[in-house]
Amino acid sequence: MGGVRVVVVGAGVVGFSTAVCIAENLPHVSVTLLGEKFSPETTSDGAAGILFANHNPDVPVEQQRRWFKSSFDHLRLIAQSEDAPEAGVMLSSGWQIFRDVPEDKTPYWSDLVLGFRIMTEREMVRFPEHRFGQAFTTIKCECSRYLPWLEKRFRRAGGQVDQCRVDNLQDLSGSFDVIVNCSGLGSRSLAADVSVQPVRGQVLKMEAPWLQHFIRDGDGLTYIYPGMQGVTVGGTRQGGDWNLRVEDNDTRGILKRCSSLEPSLTRARILSSWVGLRPGRRTPRVEVEREVEVKKGGRSVTVVHNYGHGGVGVTLAWGTAMEALGLVKKSLQGHRAKL
Structure with missing residues (x-):
């Protein structure tokens, strides 16, 4: 496939995952990643990074299972390798608890994580x-380590990285044969997709080395995730909110809710506070935009979209990246003359 050029726009966990998948699986294709911001300044860097998946009624369950399984298996291999410390990937065991018994006691991903079981009455005593x-046991991925590690892996596969702002995908059509849009919230403008909305998330990093197990309220708003460097506690999920300031009211609310689940947090020191804007969308968009291919200079350039993951970017990144890879492969069939 010499001479074929692919560009990936976006340097978060979805962008770098997609770039790595393409570069490693299509070694004779030239792959470039463009990003305005790189680690540690991406939204992914502040993510709690633990693999949980909520059921999305608009996406076929088998597709959701495929995305989750692909990501879980990929990260599990890293967690069990010598690269785990550098990549920031670790196994994490703990509990997800509910104030009311959920309709689905065994979610679609229950057989994809490790050791899933219903908690006993004795275990529930601590959560009155x-x-x-x-x-169950899942995986925690700390993107402040994982993204630089992915970038190294991408470069080893022959990928090129360039820091720049992309204001229009058509500007790239003269230099590349396929454009892969992984711009997250930036897709509001780059893909003219106003359905992508910011979902503000605020979290704290705390010093509590005695905590070894995660605790997550089933509503997804209150969670305690021990990691390699500190414990991430949160959070907020404020749709349509562009505020990037750390708000004291949110901090107090997070500490109150998390301390009610884990009283020892009242003795923990706050290491840092962080706010990020998740790229919220009703469903992730992973598809080829065939009907509006970018055209310039008499040639056609296909756009593959992979964005809109909301709060499950780390959870689904590798799975949707593999799907995007399949779409890129299909689009390159039109370049057989170059192969």
Whole structure:
């Protein structure tokens, strides 16, 4: 495939995952990644980074399973390798608890994580305000380490990286044969997709080395995730909010809710506070935009979209990246003359 050029726009976890998948699986294709911001300044860097997946009624369950399984298996291999410390990937065991018994006690991903089981009455005693719980082992991925590690892996596969702002995908059509849009919230303008909305998230990093197990309220708003360097506690999920300031009211609310689940947090020191804007969308968009191919100079350039993951970017990144890879492969069939 010499001479074929692919560009990936976006340097977050979805962008770098997609770039790595393309570069490693299509070694004779030239792959370039463009990003305005790189780690540690991306939204992904502040993500809690633990693999959980909520059921999305608009996406076929088998597709959701495929995305989750691909990501889980990929990260599990890293967690069990010598690269785990550098990549910031680790196994994490703990509990997800619910104030009311959920309709689906065994979610579609229950057989894809490790050791999933329903919590016993004895275990639930420590959470008196909750009636039901699930215990299992999942994966925590700390993107402040994972993104630089992915970038190194991408460069080893022959990928090129350039820091620049992209204001219009058509500006890239003269230099590349396929454009892969992984711009997250930036897709509001780059893909003219106003359905992509900011979902403001605020989290704290705390010093509590005695905590070894995660605790997550089933509503997804309150969570405690021990990691390699500190414990991430949160959070907020404020749709349509562009505010990037750390708000004291949110900090107090997070500490109150998390301390009610883990009282020892009242003795923990706050290491840092962070706010990020998740790229919220009703469903992730992973598709070829065939009907509006970018045209310039008498040639056609296909756009593959992979964005809109909301709060499950780390959870689904590798799975949707592999799907985007398949779409890129299909689009390159039109370049057989170059192969």
